Amino acid sequence: MPTQLICPEAGLWTRRGQGIVGLPLSARPLEHSVSEPAPLPEPPYHVVVFTSLRTSDADGYGEQSARMLKLAAEQPGFLGVDSARAADGLGITVSYWRDEASIVAWRKQADHRIARADGRARWYESFTVHVGKVERAYGFTRPE
Amino acid sequence: MPTQLICPEAGLWTRRGQGIVGLPLSARPLEHSVSEPAPLPEPPYHVVVFTSLRTSDADGYGEQSARMLKLAAEQPGFLGVDSARAADGLGITVSYWRDEASIVAWRKQADHRIARADGRARWYESFTVHVGKVERAYGFTRPE
Numbered sequence: 001m002p003t004q005l006i007c008p009e010a011g012l013w014t015r016r017g018q019g020i021v022g023l024p025l026s027a028r029p030l031e032h033s034v035s036e037p038a039p040l041p042e043p044p045y046h047v048v049v050f051t052s053l054r055t056s057d058a059d060g061y062g063e064q065s066a067r068m069l070k071l072a073a074e075q076p077g078f079l080g081v082d083s084a085r086a087a088d089g090l091g092i093t094v095s096y097w098r099d100e101a102s103i104v105a106w107r108k109q110a111d112h113r114i115a116r117a118d119g120r121a122r123w124y125e126s127f128t129v130h131v132g133k134v135e136r137a138y139g140f141t142r143p144e
Numbered sequence: 145m146p147t148q149l150i151c152p153e154a155g156l157w158t159r160r161g162q163g164i165v166g167l168p169l170s171a172r173p174l175e176h177s178v179s180e181p182a183p184l185p186e187p188p189y190h191v192v193v194f195t196s197l198r199t200s201d202a203d204g205y206g207e208q209s210a211r212m213l214k215l216a217a218e219q220p221g222f223l224g225v226d227s228a229r230a231a232d233g234l235g236i237t238v239s240y241w242r243d244e245a246s247i248v249a250w251r252k253q254a255d256h257r258i259a260r261a262d263g264r265a266r267w268y269e270s271f272t273v274h275v276g277k278v279e280r281a282y283g284f285t286r287p288e
Binding site for chain 1: 195199229269271272284
């Protein structure tokens with residue numbers, strides 16, 4: 001299920017390139033799933049790419065996943081997230097962060113640690129995590 | 145449709161973290177779709193995150209997408225790709241590259257330029273592109 005959260009610091013969003021989507025905060029409450037790419041923060045910022053293959057155990061996964069996305073969005077330095085999982089179980093979640101310190105803090109966050117342990121124990125066959133720094137970004141929105 | 149290609153330079157793949165999946169090259173021909181996260185290259189390497197929302201025009205998209213994934217995998221510096229599109233049309237493709245120059249070269253590749261123009265004209269409502277450098281990576285594979 002694609003889920004997209006938005007930046008709690010509205011001022012960080014900018015329109016770049018050919019003009020990227022980005023509804024005002026008031027139109028995009030944190031728990032509302034919207035199907036469009038996350039707005040582009042101003043580079044540089046940091047990125048975590050989480051690619052995973054799910055097990056067949058679905059019990060509790062959806063709730064935990066939604067809870068973690070909501071919790072992530074409340075962390076200092078959180079800038080946004082895009083997430084998509086295809087029918088065959090491979091999923092990609094890309095989260096954007098203001099700096100490296102905010103990624104480290106999120107990694108240490110207590111509930112998130114427990115959720116990760118649950119994930120390894122029950123929900124994921126395998127996953128990879130790539131952590132990096134975004135130097136440039138652009139986007140496209142179809143003209144109305 | 146999740147699609148995963150593999151690195152034409154086998155020596156670049158390494159096992160990191162808790163041991164990541166990575167079948168030998170001989171078992172993973174380039175046109176074979178496999179549903180597992182791409183093997184982890186040795187950092188540092190570069191990443192392109194392409195997040196897109198599709199239009200309802202499906203004509204020719206699947207073929208073009210498959211052709212571009214195959215072509216990307218033939219480019220110098222290509223290290224791997226993960227791709228997933230969910231039922232509601234939001235998709236994420238993350239490709240990994242040895243250096244910035246290989247990303248620039250792929251961007252200039254003639255067939256790829258034409259495909260991108262087609263994408264803007266017909267297949268994408270909107271997209272974002274984030275280009276960055278991966279400094280660390282790790283993975284998990286469920287014990288047998």
